[in-house]
Amino acid sequence: MLEALRSDGPSSQAALARRTRLSAATVNNIVKQLRAEGAAEIRPVNGRESVVSLVSSRGAVVSVQVNVASLHAALFDFVHRARYDVMIPFGAGHEGGSPALVTEVVGSLVAEAGLGMADLSGVAVGMQAPIARPTGVVTSWARLQLPRWKDVVVADHLGAELGVPVVADNDANLAALAEWTWGAGQGTDTFLYVLSSEQVGGGLVLGGRIHRGGDGLAGEIGHAVLEPGGPVCFCGNRGCLTTFVAERPILATLEAAAGARASSLADVIAAARGGDPACARVLFEAGRHLGRAFANAAKLVAPSVIAVGGLLGEAGELVFDGLNSSVEISNLRTVAPTLSVQLARLGADATLLGGLAAMMDHLGQGLSVLPEWAKTTSAARSFSN
Ligand SMILES: [Zn+2]
Incomplete structure (x- = not known):
């Protein structure tokens, strides 16, 4: 059901039954359960029909984009329906920032949103470099551009530092996931x-x-x-x-x-x-x-x-x-x-939104429709450290 709602977007229960080959009664039960968990909502589209959408109404997710020349991070607060952004340009000699900077930025966003680390469901990190599998470190030939990430197992290291689930991926992979979920690749x-x-x-x-x-x-x-x-x-x-x-x-x-x-x-x-x-x-x-x-x-x-x-x-x-x-x-x-x-369709925001999509996926949740408040905020605050 989650797969179907993720790939097809908001769907009627009849369409979900056809797609998943489950009975109408089973679909109805699962929808009720998702709704009770706050993971889905049912919205009428006209007098007779209603559609089921994946939604999130709890917790917060931070998505971080680590570029060679800058870092951009956003906190998505699902309880208060608000987004907080931070942007840090790197000067010469500071290319790619560092794992410690990511930890600091996440803490700063959580504080800015008036939350505690316990409110955070997870952190996604998009690196401007391929991440080797299965080791989870930045691929060796790309480390020249991100020197402080050498030998760092990105997700494991940050997960241990932050005490929350962390997913890490290449920036373009995350952007692709966002475009597939909410943009040009939908469906x-x-x-x-x-x-x-x-x-x-x-x-x-x-x-x-x-x-x-x-x-x-x-x-x-x-x-x-x-x-x-x-x-x-x-x-x-x-x-x-x-x-x-x-x-x-x-x-x-x-x-x-x-x-x-x-x-x-x-x-x-x-x-x-x-x-x-x-x-x-x-x-x-x-x-x-x-x-x-x-x-x-x-x-x-x-x-x-x-x-x-x-x-x-x-x-x-x-x-x-x-x-x-x-x-x-x-x-x-x-x-x-x-x-x-x-x-x-998602412009420069695709990687950050892809981090959000990847973390929702990791948590077994989803967002059929990207809420307006979660789209780019122009008020990206600069971070002083
Ligand atoms: Zn090449």
């Missing part, structure tokens, strides 16, 4: 999410579960090799997707052509929107590279939806024109005509 069985901003990551959701693969590398489309003789990548290969579409190579291409005319990917997109032909060209080409990588990935996993998040997704047709014009994508459309490539 799909096979969903590929690609986060393309300063760096490139991806996540695969199969049958409602993040697919991590044997070593945790599944969905790492950023390191799919497009050109064996291409530029050297920090992972040790040449010509990975990320060496063409990440922020740094895009800025380097522009600089070689025309001198420094933009200092960030966001600047490049703004300049292209303003009619700068070189900026428009590099974004078009980034789209083509994404298209090539998507076509290769699609042949392996046949997703019904590929959603593009991050700045390149938000650049819209500046990138999608290139993507749709790539030979590989046109070719793919003839063999997989129902594949839909679209813009992700």
